[in-house]
Amino acid sequence: MSSEIIIVGQPAPQFHAAAYGKAASISLNDLRGMVVVLYFYPKDDTPGCTTEGREFTALYPEFQAAGAEILGVSRDTLASHEKFSCKFDFPFPLLADTDEALCKAFDVLKEKNNYGKVGIGVERSTFVIDRKGKIAYVERKVKAAGHAAAILDIVKQLP
Secondary structure (H helix, E strand, O other), rough: OOOOOOOOOOOOOEEEEEEEEEOOEEEHHHHHHEEEEEOOOOOOHHHHHHHHHHHHHHHHHHHHHHHHEEEEEEEHHHHHHHHHHHHOOOOOOEEEEOOOHHHHHHEEEEEEEOEEEEEEEEEEEEEEEEEOOOOOEEEOOOOOOHHEEEEEHHHHHOO
């Protein structure tokens, strides 16, 4: 786990990751000049993660009209992302963070207690990165339902 805290106004951690979707890999520098919605989710094809992905999909044209790109991130493999993305027709890339580099950079790995079993998991979190590469908004402990609409409202307020 990272000791870095992500703070609004600071430069976003740079990253380069394997992706399923529009390109084989994506870096933050590739998206300079766009607003980036980087959302971390625990696992492909699970109820909350599916809800979140489908809501971002429904609003994707509005995100694009606002000059934003959405990137979903989990520790799943590219093969898992491909199945998940194709099953629900996600129009945005899913980043495979199998080495946990992005999760660590954005400090989303947290201790979780799942039915009495304690382990390290991804805390559902979203980071909005402005056109200059700075953190514009951070939300942790996200509730999936309704989240995409709330993030769209934030994106539309950015210059």
